[in-house]
Amino acid sequence: xxxxxxxxxxxxxxxxxxxxxxxxxxxxxxxxxxxxxxxxxxxxxxxxxxxxxxxxxxxxxxxxxxxxxxxxxxxxxxxxxxxxxxxxxxxxxxxxxxxxxxxxxxxxxxxxxxxxxxxxxxxxxxxxxxxxxxxxxxxxxxxxxxxxxxxxxxxxxxxxxxxxxxxxxxxxxxxxxxxxxxxxxxxxxxxxxxxxxxxxxxxxxxxxxxxxxxxxxxxxxxxxxxxxxxxxxxxxxxxxxxxxxxxxxxxxxxxxxxxxxxxxxxxxxxxxxxxxxxxxxxxxxxxxx
Amino acid sequence: xxxxxxxxxxxxxxxxxxxxxxxxxxxxxxxxxxxxxxxxxxxxxxxxxxxxxxxxxxxxxxxxxxxxxxxxxxxxxxxxxxxxxxxxxxxxxxxxxxxxxxxxxxxxxxxxxxxxxxxxxxxxxxxxxxxxxxxxxxxxxxxxxxxxxxxxxxxxxxxxxxxxxxxxxxxxxxxxxxxxxxxxxxxxxxxxxxxxxxxxxxxxxxxxxxxxxxxxxxxxxxxxxxxxxxxxxxxxxxxxxxxxxxxxxxxxxxxxxxxxxxxxxxxxxxxxxxxxxxxxxxxxxxxxxxxxxxxxxxxxxxxxxxxxxxxxxxxxxxxxxxxxxxxxxxxxxxxxxxxxxxxxxxxxxxxxxxxxxxxxxx
Numbered sequence: 001x002x003x004x005x006x007x008x009x010x011x012x013x014x015x016x017x018x019x020x021x022x023x024x025x026x027x028x029x030x031x032x033x034x035x036x037x038x039x040x041x042x043x044x045x046x047x048x049x050x051x052x053x054x055x056x057x058x059x060x061x062x063x064x065x066x067x068x069x070x071x072x073x074x075x076x077x078x079x080x081x082x083x084x085x086x087x088x089x090x091x092x093x094x095x096x097x098x099x100x101x102x103x104x105x106x107x108x109x110x111x112x113x114x115x116x117x118x119x120x121x122x123x124x125x126x127x128x129x130x131x132x133x134x135x136x137x138x139x140x141x142x143x144x145x146x147x148x149x150x151x152x153x154x155x156x157x158x159x160x161x162x163x164x165x166x167x168x169x170x171x172x173x174x175x176x177x178x179x180x181x182x183x184x185x186x187x188x189x190x191x192x193x194x195x196x197x198x199x200x201x202x203x204x205x206x207x208x209x210x211x212x213x214x215x216x217x218x219x220x221x222x223x224x225x226x227x228x229x230x231x232x233x234x235x236x237x238x239x240x241x242x243x244x245x246x247x248x249x250x251x252x253x254x255x256x257x258x259x260x261x262x263x264x265x266x267x268x269x270x271x272x273x274x275x276x277x278x279x280x281x282x283x284x285x286x287x288x289x
Numbered sequence: 290x291x292x293x294x295x296x297x298x299x300x301x302x303x304x305x306x307x308x309x310x311x312x313x314x315x316x317x318x319x320x321x322x323x324x325x326x327x328x329x330x331x332x333x334x335x336x337x338x339x340x341x342x343x344x345x346x347x348x349x350x351x352x353x354x355x356x357x358x359x360x361x362x363x364x365x366x367x368x369x370x371x372x373x374x375x376x377x378x379x380x381x382x383x384x385x386x387x388x389x390x391x392x393x394x395x396x397x398x399x400x401x402x403x404x405x406x407x408x409x410x411x412x413x414x415x416x417x418x419x420x421x422x423x424x425x426x427x428x429x430x431x432x433x434x435x436x437x438x439x440x441x442x443x444x445x446x447x448x449x450x451x452x453x454x455x456x457x458x459x460x461x462x463x464x465x466x467x468x469x470x471x472x473x474x475x476x477x478x479x480x481x482x483x484x485x486x487x488x489x490x491x492x493x494x495x496x497x498x499x500x501x502x503x504x505x506x507x508x509x510x511x512x513x514x515x516x517x518x519x520x521x522x523x524x525x526x527x528x529x530x531x532x533x534x535x536x537x538x539x540x541x542x543x544x545x546x547x548x549x550x551x552x553x554x555x556x557x558x559x560x561x562x563x564x565x566x567x568x569x570x571x572x573x574x575x576x577x578x579x580x581x582x583x584x585x586x587x588x589x590x591x592x593x594x595x596x597x598x599x600x601x602x603x604x605x606x607x608x609x610x611x612x613x614x615x616x617x618x619x620x621x622x623x624x625x626x627x628x629x630x631x632x633x634x635x636x637x638x639x640x641x642x643x644x645x646x647x648x649x650x651x
Contacts, residue, residue, distance in 0.1 A: 186366035189331060190380035190431065191354045200379070204370040 037257035053258035063242065063259075070239040071266055073153070074221040077160040081168045081217050082210065084161060089172035094181070108169050116163065120230045123159055124150060127231075151233040159227040164220055168213040175209025176202070208287070211280045215271050222267050239263055299325040300336075301491035307435075307469060307484070309344075312461050314478040315471045317488035318514070323471045326488070327437050330469065331360045344434045354383075359428035360437040364444065365420055367412045373399070373423055374408030380431045398430040399423075402460065417445050421453055429464055438470040442477060454480050475515050479503065487511045507548065509640040512560040517597075519566075519609050521559040522642065525551055532634045535559055539605045544580055545637035556642035563597050564612040565636040568619065572629040579631040584609060586626045598622060600630065 040050040057063045092104045111119060126132045127149035134146035149155060179202065187197045203210070228238035243263070246256030275282060299322040307313040315323045328334045330341055332353035341348040343357055359380070368376050377395035386394075399408055402422040407415065415423065421441060428436055442450045442457075458481050461468045472478050478485045479499040487494045487502060487510070495502060495511045506512035513520060523537040528547070535557055536542045545559045572581045584600035587608070596613040611630055613619050622628075 180364070180366065182362045182364055182366035183368060185333060185353075186360070186362055187368070187379070188333075188353050189358075189360045190427065191383035192379075193354060193383075196383055201368060201370070 033257040033260055036254050037261050039254060041254065053255050054262075056255060057258060057262060066237045066242055067239050067262065067266070069237055070222060071270065073157065073160075074218055075270070077157050077164065077221045078214050078218045080157060081161045081164045082214060085165055085168035085172055085213065088165075089169050089176055092169070093173045093176035093179075105169075105173070108166050111162070112166060116226055117230075119163075120159060120227055123155075123162070123231060127155060150231060151235050153232075153235075156228050156232040156236055156238075159231040160221050160224060163224070163227055164217040167216045167220060171209040171213040171216070172206065175206040179205045207278060207280060208285045211275065211278055211285045214274060215285065218270065218274075219267055222263065299491050300329065302339075303488075303491070303493050304339075305486055305493060305496060307467055309434075309467055310465050311483040312458070312468045312470065312481055314482040314485045315469070315488055316475055316478040316485050316515070317471075317473065319473055321488045322491040323473075323488050324439060325491075327360070327439055327469070327471050330435070331358055331437055332356050357434040358437060359431055359433040359435075360439065361424045361428055361441045363439045363441065365424040365441065367420055367423055367427070369412050371412070372408065373404065373410050373412060373415065376412065376423055377408075377427045377430050379427065384431075394430055395426075398426045401463075402426045418449050418453055418456075421445070422456075425457075425460060429460075429466060433466065435467045435469060438468060440472050440474075442472075442474075450477075457481060479515070487514060489514075506560070506638065509558045509560070509643055512558075512638060512640070517563050517610065519561040519563065521561070521607070523557060523559065525553050525555050525557055525639075528553060533557070533639055535639060537605060537607070539607075541582075541602055541605045541607060542580070543582075543637070544634035545639040546635050548638050548640050551639065551641055557639040558642050559637055559639040561609075561632050561637040563610045566609070566611045566630050566632040568598065568611050568613070569629045569631075575629055575631045576633075579633055581629055581631045582609075583627065583629045586622055586624050586628060588624055589613075589622055598628075600628065603627075 037053050038049055038051070039047040040052040042048055057067075088104070088108065092101050092108075096104055114122075124131070127134075129146050129148040129150075131149070133149060134143070137143045138146055183201055183205070184197055187201045192200065223240060225238070225240040225244065228236040229241055232238065239259070240263070243256050243259045246252045246259060275285070301322070303326075315326060317323045325334060329336050330343075330348075332348065332351060348356055368379065371379065374392065374395050377398055378391040381391035381394060396405070396408055399405055402425065404419060404422055404426070407419065407423075412420065412423070424441065425436075425438075438457075442453050445453060454477060457468075457470075461481075468481075470478070470481060479502070482499055484497065485499055485502055486496045489510050494508045495506065497505075502511055502515045506515065512518055521535070521537060521541070521543060523535040523541075523543070525533045526536045526542070527534040528551075531547055532544050533547050533551060534542060534544055543559055543561075545561070551557060567575060567579075569575050572583065575581050583603040585603060587599045587601050590597045590599060590610075594615065597610050598613055598619070600609045600611060601607065602609055609630070613622075
């Protein structure tokens with residue numbers, strides 16, 4: 001009995017930081033936010049329970065337009081990241097040998113030594129009207145006058161893909177490395193061309209890694225505040241910006257909390273949808289990361 | 290069917306042909322270039338010179354997925370993301386065959402290899418021997434002109450390997466497909482093949498039937514690699530027609546058949562099969578026309594039908610292995626017993642010593 005009690009104590013102590021982290025930093029604030037989102041201010045320091053915050057969201061087209069736009073752009077950024085990261089991961093996992101592979105990996109990692117703000121400001125220096133790239137375009141005779149490359153949807157996507165690339169490359173490299181080369185050779189030997197091998201062998205094998213990368217990148221993108229704000233300016237219309245405005249500018253915490261929950265619901269729904277569509281199980285996917 | 294290679298680092302100017310419908314093995318130690326050779330036939334590596342022709346057509350610049358050749362990989366490389374049936378139907382699907390037809394053919398093929406009810410199973414639910422058969426079925430269903438097998442039995446345990454050996458031979462006979470099989474296991478090569486090429490350092494040492502290799506080795510490497518052999522290093526002291534007299538540095542004199550040009554005084558290697566030697570308790574029991582030797586039993590190596598006794602030659606203490614006859618006549622043989630032995634000089638063979646091999650003993 002003594003030793004069992006002892007074992008439980010040890011287990012409890014080991015789990016304590018995780019439980020504290022989950023409880024104090026994630027669950028408690030969310031419970032508080034949930035309560036906030038379901039009340040309405042009727043007078044100074046007077047609140048009643050109501051669905052008004054959620055009603056406002058659906059009644060005001062701007063809010064749900066931004067909401068949908070954020071979702072679509074995030075999905076698009078995720079797919080773009082996947083398309084770009086897959087060849088990189090393939091080269092690192094399959095083609096580069098020994099040191100070359102690690103070197104390529106470090107090249108992918110290096111941008112992350114710089115803070116996200118500084119990195120994004122770097123993009124601004126390159127892309128603003130008086131920046132490096134527009135000047136280069138004029139010099140090459142491609143445009144007559146410098147063009148403003150900031151504050152466009154494409155620029156936001158560029159920034160989001162750039163920020164997310166590593167989070168896609170890592171799970172892809174892991175899952176591609178575990179693919180036995182003889183399977184590829186066998187498929188080739190049995191008459192497959194490159195696309196058939198990719199479709200029937202490589203992608204099914206890498207599916208958990210692809211899904212894991214997509215989930216991580218999608219969540220990071222959906223919840224990103226800095227990149228859309230800096231690169232998109234007033235045109236960015238990112239949903240996190242709306243939340244920020246409600247909390248900080250308009251001091252309407254109730255509305256902000258409701259928006260926060262809507263965003264959480266959106267990301268959860270889309271992740272579940274993605275898992276369903278790709279036939280993956282969440283447990284398998286998480287194991288592959 | 291003819292295949293030629295030239296000037297590859299691993300596979301050095303060799304040329305051979307395989308008769309349609311036969312079982313051909315390439316036997317060699319690891320690193321001898323046999324896998325490189327096989328991968329060149331499959332098309333994964335391009336030869337730096339020479340050509341490969343399959344069914345009379347040159348395979349130069351023909352990609353692996355376009356060759357009438359299929360390969361059974363060493364680790365089998367079954368697709369874990371597919372069922373057994375899908376694995377077998379994979380190649381048919383790549384040829385654009387309709388679903389119903391390819392399912393029919395893959396089921397018929399699985400039936401033929403004795404896995405009729407396994408089509409819907411997952412690959413990892415099969416035993417080692419069953420996976421082996423799926424790998425072969427997956428290739429044979431495409432009716433290749435040539436099936437390449439890259440040590441497919443290597444990963445199996447001994448008992449299963451013995452069983453699969455027989456099964457492979459029967460499969461080859463019933464399908465009539467040409468098999469090219471590579472292995473480092475001489476027993477696999479001897480049991481399975483119609484013809485064997487013994488490979489060393491990227492070259493064929495000898496090409497021939499298993500019987501040729503065993504009874505008439507043409508190089509010291511083949512004599513030492515194929516089957517068990519006693520190796521005695523010495524110099525010729527005389528010759529009597531085809532038979533040479535050989536003396537070791539420490540004075541043991543034996544007689545053996547000459548292979549190739551050997552002059553008196555040359556350094557030679559003599560090979561004597563353990564079963565070619567006759568063992569007796571006393572010299573008088575030995576055949577009168579054979580040179581007699583005596584020795585002391587060092588150990589008895591009991592291995593059922595393959596039992597042997599390890600002797601030390603009386604004067605030089607050199608090791609000599611003799612297969613024990615199955616009559617039970619020597620059942621009571623013990624270490625330190627003194628025995629006599631002899632062998633027919635025409636069943637022993639000697640070769641001019643390879644460079645650097647003269648001083649060593651096997």
